[in-house]
Amino acid sequence: MLAWPEKTIYEGVASVASDRPDRTAVVFRGTDWSYAELLEESRALAHGLADLGVSAGDVVAVWLGNRPEWIVSQLATSFLGAAMVAVNTRYRTHELEYMLTDSVASVLVTEESLLGRNYHEMLETAVPELATQSPDSFAPGSIPALEGVVSLDSPSNLSALRGYESVLETGRDRLGGERRNDGRNSLEPASDPTAPAAIFYTSGTTSDPKGCLQSNRSLLNHSAHVADHLGVTDEDVGVATLPFCGIWGYNTLFSHLATGATLVAKTHFDPEATLELVDEYDATALTGLGVMFERLLEHESFARSRVGTIERGVVGFVSKGFDEALFERIEETFGFPVVQPYGLSEANSQIFVGDPADSMSRRKRVGGPPIHPAIDATIVDPETREELPTGEEGELALRGYLLADGYLGNPEATAEAFDESGWFYTGDLCTMDDDGYVYYRSRLDDALRTRGFLVAPREIAATVEEHPAVRSCEVVGAPHPRHGEVPVAFVVAADDRGFNVSAADLESFLDDRVADYKVPAAFEFVDEFPTTEGPNGEKVQKTLLRDRVQDRFTE
Template identity: 75%
Template sequence: MLTWPEETMYEGIAAVARERPDSRAVVSDETAWSYGDLLAESRSLARGLADLGVSDGDVVAVWLGNRPEWIACQLATSYLGAAMVAVNTRYRTHELEYMLADSGASVLVTERALLGRDYHEMLSTAVPETEAQSPDEFDPDSVPGLEAVVSLEPTADLPALRGYDDVLETGRSRDGDGFEPATDPDAPAAIFYTSGTTSDPKGCLQSSRSLLNHSTHVAEYLGVTEADVGVATLPFCGIWGYNTLFSVLATGGTLVAQTHFDPGETIRLVDAHDATYLTGLGVMFERMLEHDAFESSRVETVDTGVVGFISKGFDEELFDRIESTFGFPVVQPYGLSEANSQIFVGEPSDPAERRKRVGGPPIHPAIEAKIVDPETREQLPVGEEGELAIRGYLLADGYLGKPEATAEAFDEEVPGSGATGESENSSSGRWFYTGDLAEIDADGYVYYRSRLDDALRVRGFLVAPREIQTAIEDHPDVRSCEVVGAPHPRHGEVPVAFVVSDAGDVTPEGIERFLESRVADYKVPEAVEFVDEFPTTEGPNGEKVQKTVLRERVRDRFEP
């Protein structure tokens, strides 16, 4: 197993390419790249981006589906010493504009449309200068700092856009000019935005040292090798999808890129490519099992799989069905953007009773964990529930441009605290306090319980209810709003809004239409209920809304 403790994302994959230049790296319906092809594409793209002014320390935003070009963008930005912002493929105009401004991205790489969403149309709303300026004149007041927009499919109605192929060709013309890759593994390589527990999304700064090593350790823990073929169902823009894709490439395996999850298409790709490695949410596997195209013989090559039930809540019947039909031992992962995905994962050889819990042992001995009192942050005894804290190489460097939030979530403590997993491999005394309720058992297995606050896990994405509430409260006829999560048979957990309004003609449909252009579709409440007031209780700091009462009201709302 290769490890790269001192190399960047680009240099790490370049090491694989030198050993396996002709082996298949990334495959899609339109593309089949060897490792040599992937490296050449990334290098040329890096030089083309450099021609647009991207250099060490800059930020490039990437708003693409699971395409080979997405991977090339990550390696190209790493080559330049720049950081790539992974833009959620479901974002709409408000979220895109916020992310571009907050990250300070100088270049955006995007495509024409995905999942029926017109990216160019949303882009023209968020950055109207794309309709009025040429590429050389582009200087938007709407998003200061954005210097260029590159699209896989440039169109005449947005004259400011540059073509991806044109940027690539510019880079190819510069091959051989002595342009050398950056070498600092501790520089930010990727930025993942998470809503966390506040209304403002936060950008988690992840370095190559964190991302490349962790992806490699995930592969080693799961037994993924150069002989494996993985199908990418999870979005690359999320930390789980990211670690999954690089766990394949870091070992020299083959990645089958699926632009977005579709159950019938996933079945076809697994069958066509004899895939052996498959990860996804429990609801994804459920949709495959229920699809007309599903036959167990079409997925019999899969022998390694990680299934996340956290978004829907554990379903023992589905767990058993996946395991018996797909034929691999199901393990459940725990992770988050601030510390990578699949941090604690059940051992495939563990009894099913253990694997039916979210989490497991640390996937590498350098990962430490402890359970603390959420108020005092004093360590709690083994077996007692409390807030989970994590330490090790895999932590983000903090939140972009948010020193107070960083100081609140990350602190320093000298090694020697007796935490689970502590070893000479510990990288520092920094702890990250996750905001998650968990426990550690006598064997050192870490098991997730729930969020300490009210955050929702919707279609695999963490969503702060306050973010949805704020958007709804911008409606002129809404006085106040509370959002809670409700179990859903298809999407796992979905938001439900309780609204207090003084207007008699406002409707649930009107609220939903109001949100459609403002937030990602998974943040639009599945149901809106109007109430005269919220149930409250008196606390030390005044009245507090009883969200447990609201959750109970919608607990069976979406029963199949």
């Protein structure tokens, strides 16, 4: 049963606020925002955006770091029945231009700069009209759908930007119009839970990013179910380490707001600042990437006493590969049972998450039980899409409330991934055990079909990384005239560990550890892997690695 089957995100958070209006919802830079204050500002912003022409069915892009105004923008767009595009804070000019154009956003809410990236400068390059026009006569030709840009900071040379505070003031004036009877009546909140609430773009490591249309019902309910699975209550205080613009950070954010908990926001992850916030606010929940926890542990001011209040959290290792020693170190030092999540933009994050009560050996695998019984899952043959027996590797298919409503403006990609029976085919190689636990292996695009066997490259890479002379490894497939495809390993050596290693050494190391068809046909030693920025940090560009070996065995 869904927690809020007939409510929008705005209505869901408003119902929490009605029960505990004075409870602190968000803390930012030493200032507490109560649930009542968060709702009041979101209503004002909604009316201000409406004055700019935003209405139900429209799209508003938000390019902000983790801060209250990001949350207010999402609540305001939900109030209006509009959808919010979550723009990655690390994007550059070309990526921003692509997202604004593809999403047909009519308004952008942003700030001057973040993480050394000057957003105003990038905006001027993408939309030069911002420097030559006024807000009231803004008519861009570069991105035709864009009708206005709202910035938290006063622009220096972008004359067409509107100030966030001025838009709020307009909204407050409109809210007060009904009381003054001057014709500027306030609006009623939208009430369609099936309407798109947010658009999350895929990482685009193998093709152009696609916008995933997530509904109010999907996002609100899934976030509440995440909280229930992890045991988050209105007594909890979490620290935001993950960016709100990514689906994992988004679900973590609203898992707190959907339960009346408090979230301490930081524009971006910083180990010292995170330790200070955990310590100062007696935080009980902390979720993030394995590399984030590693940076906390290795920081010069880290002490167990500074994180002793943490009781729960989720740690993700997929982007950089599982590190067993780090997993054990996090659990031993922080003192809470570490669980790993599985998720993706098309179906929310944290769909399958380890049960904190499970054994460590089980929790070391990516995934776990479904966080809610309304989630349907099955493993199918990637080619025939017929269901496979329990325990066999295949493509994960999902069905239920948590799915996106397809890809924005891309009916071909939607038809390929979503079938008429409501199943979404994830493109991920997974297994399911007798208890219904789902465990992630790799992307199907990454999976190899060699000598008739389907092989997860991450399994091979993880075994290579067990060698003391190896720091990290990535495995891709290369065409082979006899075997169809064979694994090739790219290896970053751990030169600081006092070992030397060769391809022959690694072949010998793997001989008694994996089946012969899993032993890489070649090893390449590199200084680093090519990467691209994702919402939760860097991701290895497997496509570039594959390009390097496409002709290795065919010439």
